[in-house]
Amino acid sequence: MSNLSLFLGCVAPNRYPGIEAATKKTFSKLGIELDDLEGASCCPAPGVFRSFDKTTWLTLASRNIALSEEMDDDVLTICNGCYSTLKEADSELKKDPVLKKDVNEKLIETGHEFMGQHDVRHVIEYLYQDIGVEGIRKMITTPLKMNVAVHYGCHLVQPLKEADSGLVSGTITFFDELVEATGAKSIEYEDKMMCCGAGGGARAAALDATLRITENKLQKMTDAKVDCIVNACPFCHLQFDSGQQEINKSSCTEYAIPVLHYTQLLGLALGFSPEELGIDLNSTNTAVFIERIRNGFVTA
Amino acid sequence: MPSNIERCYQCGQCTSVCPMGEQEQTYKIRKFLQMEKRGLANEESMMLPFIFYCTTCYRCQDNCPQEVKIVDGVLEIRANAVHNGQMLRSHRKVAKMLFEYGHAVPTTPEVMEKRLHLGLDKMPPTVQGSDEQLDEINTLLQITGFDRLLEDEVPEIKLNEGLTCVQQPGSELSAVEEGA
Ligand code: SF4
Ligand code: SF4
Numbered sequence: 001m002s003n004l005s006l007f008l009g010c011v012a013p014n015r016y017p018g019i020e021a022a023t024k025k026t027f028s029k030l031g032i033e034l035d036d037l038e039g040a041s042c043c044p045a046p047g048v049f050r051s052f053d054k055t056t057w058l059t060l061a062s063r064n065i066a067l068s069e070e071m072d073d074d075v076l077t078i079c080n081g082c083y084s085t086l087k088e089a090d091s092e093l094k095k096d097p098v099l100k101k102d103v104n105e106k107l108i109e110t111g112h113e114f115m116g117q118h119d120v121r122h123v124i125e126y127l128y129q130d131i132g133v134e135g136i137r138k139m140i141t142t143p144l145k146m147n148v149a150v151h152y153g154c155h156l157v158q159p160l161k162e163a164d165s166g167l168v169s170g171t172i173t174f175f176d177e178l179v180e181a182t183g184a185k186s187i188e189y190e191d192k193m194m195c196c197g198a199g200g201g202a203r204a205a206a207l208d209a210t211l212r213i214t215e216n217k218l219q220k221m222t223d224a225k226v227d228c229i230v231n232a233c234p235f236c237h238l239q240f241d242s243g244q245q246e247i248n249k250s251s252c253t254e255y256a257i258p259v260l261h262y263t264q265l266l267g268l269a270l271g272f273s274p275e276e277l278g279i280d281l282n283s284t285n286t287a288v289f290i291e292r293i294r295n296g297f298v299t300a
Numbered sequence: 301m302p303s304n305i306e307r308c309y310q311c312g313q314c315t316s317v318c319p320m321g322e323q324e325q326t327y328k329i330r331k332f333l334q335m336e337k338r339g340l341a342n343e344e345s346m347m348l349p350f351i352f353y354c355t356t357c358y359r360c361q362d363n364c365p366q367e368v369k370i371v372d373g374v375l376e377i378r379a380n381a382v383h384n385g386q387m388l389r390s391h392r393k394v395a396k397m398l399f400e401y402g403h404a405v406p407t408t409p410e411v412m413e414k415r416l417h418l419g420l421d422k423m424p425p426t427v428q429g430s431d432e433q434l435d436e437i438n439t440l441l442q443i444t445g446f447d448r449l450l451e452d453e454v455p456e457i458k459l460n461e462g463l464t465c466v467q468q469p470g471s472e473l474s475a476v477e478e479g480a
Contacts, residue, residue: 008424008425008426010403010404010405010406011405013407013415013424013426014403014405014406014407014408014411014424014428015405015411017411017414017415017418017420017424018414018418020418020420020424021418021419021420036425037425037426038425038426038430038433039425039426039427039430039432039433039436040425040426040427041398041402041403041426041427041433041437042398042402042403042404042405044398044404045394045404046356047355047356048391048394048395048404049395049398049404050375051374051375051378051379051382052378052379052382052387052391052395052446052449053379053382053383053444053445053446053449054375054379055444055445056440056441056444056445056446059440059443059444060437060440060441063436063437063440106440106443106444107440109439109440109443110436110439110440111436112436154355154356154357154358154359155356157358158358194319194357194359195319195355195357195359197319197355198355199355199356199357200354200355200356200357201352201391201394202320202352202353202354202355204388204390204391204393204394205349205352205353205388205390205391206320206324206352206353209320209323209324209353210355212323213319213320213322213323213355216319276418278414278418281414281417281418
C-alpha cells in the first residue's frame, strides 16, 4: 500500500507491458509499492473521446479518478494522453461545482462519486518533484553511459502549462535532468519539442501523414547520433517503435533506434536486466542495444 | 471550455508551424478557423475529414499572437461533426472498442504471453477482465448518450485521389486498434 494508484491506460498494459513492469519494479526499488487500480478503463483518450463528446469524456474520466479516491490514493499516470485527460478533468471538476454535481449524478448510477480531494500525477512530474533528481541519483547502482534523445511529448508539457507549473517556464529541462540522473547524457537535437505525430486521434485518421511527422523526428535523432529514444508516454513509444517498422516498410529506410519509456531507462540504472524491463519486446530490434548494455556501453 | 476563435485575425502564424499542415497541403488550420467563425455549414463539410487529422500538439496555439485557444476550437468543430453523424470510420471502430472492452486498445493473446513472461498477471487489473466493471462503462455510455453517436453511419466523405493516405496492406487494422 502507498498513497498512489497506478493508472495503466490502454497502450501500456495492452501493447507494451514492459512499461507497466518497469514502473512497478522501479517504484518498488524506490520504496513505493503502487496500488493496482482495479476496474480502471480507457482514460478516455483526449484526442478522440474528448473531441467527440465532452460529457462522455468527463464522466468516464471522473469514474477513473473516483476509483482511485476510493482507495484514498492520488492517481499516478505513466502516459501523457492519460495525464492530459485525467489532469484536465480533475481540475475542471474541482473548479466547477455545477459540473461536478452533474457528473456525480451520472456516476452514482454505478456507485461511484468524484470527491475532488486527491491529485493526478504524471510519473515524470512525480519523480522530479517528490523524489527529486538528487534522490534518484543516490539510488542509482548501475550508472548508464549512453546518449539519449529525450522526447517530452505534447501532453506532458501542455497540462503542466495549464496547471501554471514552474516546470515549464523558460527553458524546459526537468525530463532531461531526470535522464541525466541515471548517468546517461541527454543529447540536444533539432525539433526536440516537436510532436511524435500520433496524438489527437490522428494516427487512426491519417496514419501515413503521422508517420511522416515521426520520420522527420527520427531523422533529426539519427543525425544527433543517439543510442536510444526515451519517452514518457506509451503512445509516443508506440509511434516511435512500431512506427519505425511501418516507415522502413513504406519508405525503404533502415531506422533502428531503440525506444525506451523513462521507467525502463531508470530500471536499467537501478540494476534490472533489459529483459526484466521488457526492452527486448519492442518491435524495433533491440538485440544490439542490449548487448551493448551488457558490455557497459564500452563499444559506443 | 468555450473556444475564443473570434479573437483570430487570420495572420497565419498557426498554419506556418503546424506539423500536419506541412504533411497535408489541405490541412490549413487558419482556414478552418475562418470557416468555423463564419459558420457556413457547407464549408464546414469541406473541413472533413481533415479536422480529424490534428495531432493536438499545441504548436499553433503556442505561436498565436492573439492567444486563440486553437485546439479547443478544433475540438468544437469535431464535436459538431460527430454529433451530425460524421465520425470517421476509423474512429468509430476505436469508439466501439470502448463499449466492448472498456479500452480503446484492448489486449491480445500475444501481449498476454508477454505479460506472463514479465511476471505480470496475464490480464491487466483493468476493466477488460471484469464483466461487472464493463457493465459500469456501458451504463455510463448510455446515460451520456454516447451509444447514439455510433448509431447511424453517414457515408464517409471520399477524398480526392492524391489526398488519401496510402496505407500498407495490414496497417489499417493496427492503426485502428492503436489509433487512440
Ligand atoms: S495564429 Fe492565431 S490569430 Fe493568427 S491566424 Fe492563427 S489563430 Fe488566427
Ligand atoms: S494542434 Fe493541430 S492544428 Fe495545431 S499545430 Fe498541432 S496539428 Fe496543427
